[in-house]
Amino acid sequence: MTYVPSKRKFNFARWFLRTGWRHLLGLAVCVFAVFPILYILSTSLYPNNDINNTTALFTAFSPQNYIELFAQETRPFARWYTNTVYIGIVTSVGSVFLSALAAYAFSRLRFKGRRGGLLSLILMQMFPSILGLVAVFSLLSDFGQVFPIIGLNSQLGLILVYMGGALGAGTYLMYGFFNTVPKEIDEAATIDGASHARIFFSIILRLVAPVLAVQMLLSYIGVTSDYVLASILLSDPNQLTLATGLQQFINDPYSKDWSMFAAGAVLSALPSLVLFLFLQKYITSGLTGGAVKG
Numbered sequence: 001m002t003y004v005p006s007k008r009k010f011n012f013a014r015w016f017l018r019t020g021w022r023h024l025l026g027l028a029v030c031v032f033a034v035f036p037i038l039y040i041l042s043t044s045l046y047p048n049n050d051i052n053n054t055t056a057l058f059t060a061f062s063p064q065n066y067i068e069l070f071a072q073e074t075r076p077f078a079r080w081y082t083n084t085v086y087i088g089i090v091t092s093v094g095s096v097f098l099s100a101l102a103a104y105a106f107s108r109l110r111f112k113g114r115r116g117g118l119l120s121l122i123l124m125q126m127f128p129s130i131l132g133l134v135a136v137f138s139l140l141s142d143f144g145q146v147f148p149i150i151g152l153n154s155q156l157g158l159i160l161v162y163m164g165g166a167l168g169a170g171t172y173l174m175y176g177f178f179n180t181v182p183k184e185i186d187e188a189a190t191i192d193g194a195s196h197a198r199i200f201f202s203i204i205l206r207l208v209a210p211v212l213a214v215q216m217l218l219s220y221i222g223v224t225s226d227y228v229l230a231s232i233l234l235s236d237p238n239q240l241t242l243a244t245g246l247q248q249f250i251n252d253p254y255s256k257d258w259s260m261f262a263a264g265a266v267l268s269a270l271p272s273l274v275l276f277l278f279l280q281k282y283i284t285s286g287l288t289g290g291a292v293k294g
Contacts, residue, residue, distance in 0.1 A: 044262035065263035077264060079238055080245035084224050085271055087155055087241060091162040092219035095170065096212055102167055103174035104200050108186060118172070125168050130228060136161055137232060158233050162223050170215045177211040178204070213282035221272050242268040 038057055047062035069077045144151015189199045227243040234240055249261040
């Protein structure tokens, strides 16, 4: 005679105390995160900006706002889009390269002031960047009188300012990841006659690709979503970024075009989404790898 264990009766209180509260909490977090996205999508589909008396999502579906975004001559949305992608890609690539060079030096080289330099990078992040706006504006104003290409209302000048802040949290994140790469690899390459430059470009960069991807994504998102600095340094409508250009749709206190603004916000998020999906396989290891060895 075989013994068949009886199935324990489901007890909701026991299930809730053990695992149920975690599922409910996770569901609440998902709803909290998804609702703003659904609201923006719903608002972008309302025709004629008719959202004042609407209490439900997706009560209207119209591509009118998306079409008009590219049809307005006074608000060159397509130009803003191109400017944003250009500035974001150039800045993120340049920032990652500079941060990688600094992280490699702090991780592999031993020099006087190394520890103080690392602490300085951390301390600089405690001060908000808005404190340097007046100095940045004055510098670009003076540079523009001699070199207009890097002065005020110049995309190249804005890119240089963004890249000037590359040495900071990104360098420290990469420094932790660089420390996880065994130094025996460098020693073996040095014995074979490789220089520091060859070791960095041929070996190290391939091994730290995950953290490079993470830093590039974070840099791109930070640059393309910046409003304060871009609004101060750029004034020509054809030079604006999406963060500054879309503000024109809601500047007028009497006629705020929220539907058009929402449509532009949805389209502006697409490059970041594509970049995230492209770099997704590197992101998890890049975020956690630097915490293994500091």
